[in-house]
Amino acid sequence: MSAPTLYEIQLRFQHLLKEEFRATSPDWLGGRDTPPITYQRRIGIYHAAAEMRFQEALQEDFPQMYQVLGDQDFGRLLRAYLNQFPSRYHSICEVGQHFAEFFLSPPAGIVMELLTRHPYLSDLAAYEWTRNLAYWAVEFPPLKLEEMQSSAAEAPESVVLELHPSVFLVESSWQVDRLGTSRKLASRDGVKLMVSRQNGRVTGRRLGKKPWALLREIAKGTSLGNLEECLNTHQIKPDEALRLIASWVSNQVIGSFRRQNK
């Protein structure tokens, strides 16, 4: 029998890392295959290390999901996820970025079973990954309120406010922000959340209808001078809007502004 090529070995090895070791020993393995150091044990070390590494990384990024599912189901979910979205990243910390997407077209079997029991998994994955994005977002020097105000006074229709890179708006049909504390809250009441980082810590704050509408309009890139329609629709008084914007600038929810060409 001719020797397998490097490509063939790597392909077969990678395949073995992803599934339980079969009873037969691959003919391309060498060295001793006698107890206690059998081929099964040798491959098993790599297999277990890979699973542990991925599980640790995803557990860190999706702590609430891990808490809800428990070790065994989280591990089964992880295997199904990695089969569909194997890591193509330099850093293992990035491997969870397709988790929410994965639930949108889930494979049959364990994932469908878990979704039946926990229909909010996609929303929870999206929320937890967003928290992750907020945590790792670029740091910005704070915006000066006076600077923004003087530009806005000159030509409000050209001033577009921008959210701080660590601020994200999340809307969910499920109370994804409270799953970690009580499973009963996983009901279809729906929440509107502002995820942000303050002093290195990430929080998910619920917003009322008016602040949500205004902040979402700002996030869409609507200039200050063109917010009127939003204010009218949601019955937000101009001085109320100004107060909200001032507080968002002070708290670094709004991180910068730009002038837009007419």
Add this chain to the structure above:
Amino acid sequence: MPFLDSPFLGFGLGLRPIYYDHFLEQKPDGVSWVEAVTENYISWKNHHPIKSTALLEKVRSHLPVVLHGVSLSIGSVDPLDREYLKRLKELAHRIEPAWISDHLCWTGVHGENNHDLLPLPYTDEAIRVVVTKVQQVQEALGRRLLLENVSSYLEFAHSELTEWEFLTEVSKRADCGILLDINNIYVSSINHRFAPLDYLNAIPTQRVGQIHLAGHTTDPQGYCIDTHDHPIIDPVWDLYRHAARRFGRVSTMIERDDKFPPWETLMAELGEVKRIWEEENERSYSVRDSITVPAFA
């Protein structure tokens, strides 16, 4: 004579978040340099105020830094990841590391990354794959690379060489340096039943630019696993003693990645590295022994 591209920096540690406080403001007593894991600083997950590349720059302002990668996948049949290389080059430009290293292994194929240091068959085909890619990396970075021997848990039926022959041949043909991990030699020697001194004695001294030391785990069946979560054990100290004598002025460090001991305990272990080096080289190590790395602006 050690690898000329790598200055003798003395004795160092891996830069790990748990010990950041000791590195941020000043050079800690007894530590002459640090090794940073490249991937921690080239991902988008490096912007957090307390975990950023800016932090690495701060450390670099008073301490030499070397960059140690885990994702170059130099032994994969896949082409080099140009984006990775680009980011590594940018990071090197910012940090001005004393040298750059990665592992003699592969991490995935078909564009996948299994985030593990997987072993290669010791064949001429594998040498050709690695050498071509090392040359491409060295050309892109404008400097020579150090490649580290990895721990392994299996061997391939079609290997034509021993691991040390393979490592030596790669370093000669690619004209790169070697980062010699003494613990990895010990771990593999137990798992594959070879004499670790045969390995050490076969490595060309002029290629070795850095030495790693670490602890490992031994399972109840006697199998060794490279976990970096225990103190260095006596047989590894013995091997280091031999290496210190054979390789001489080679920068040496301890890798600790889990079950972190108190700072003082780790420093005592690093002090032991220095003491052994001094004994084997019959002289006292001092800062003057280090070749100065240009100050970081």
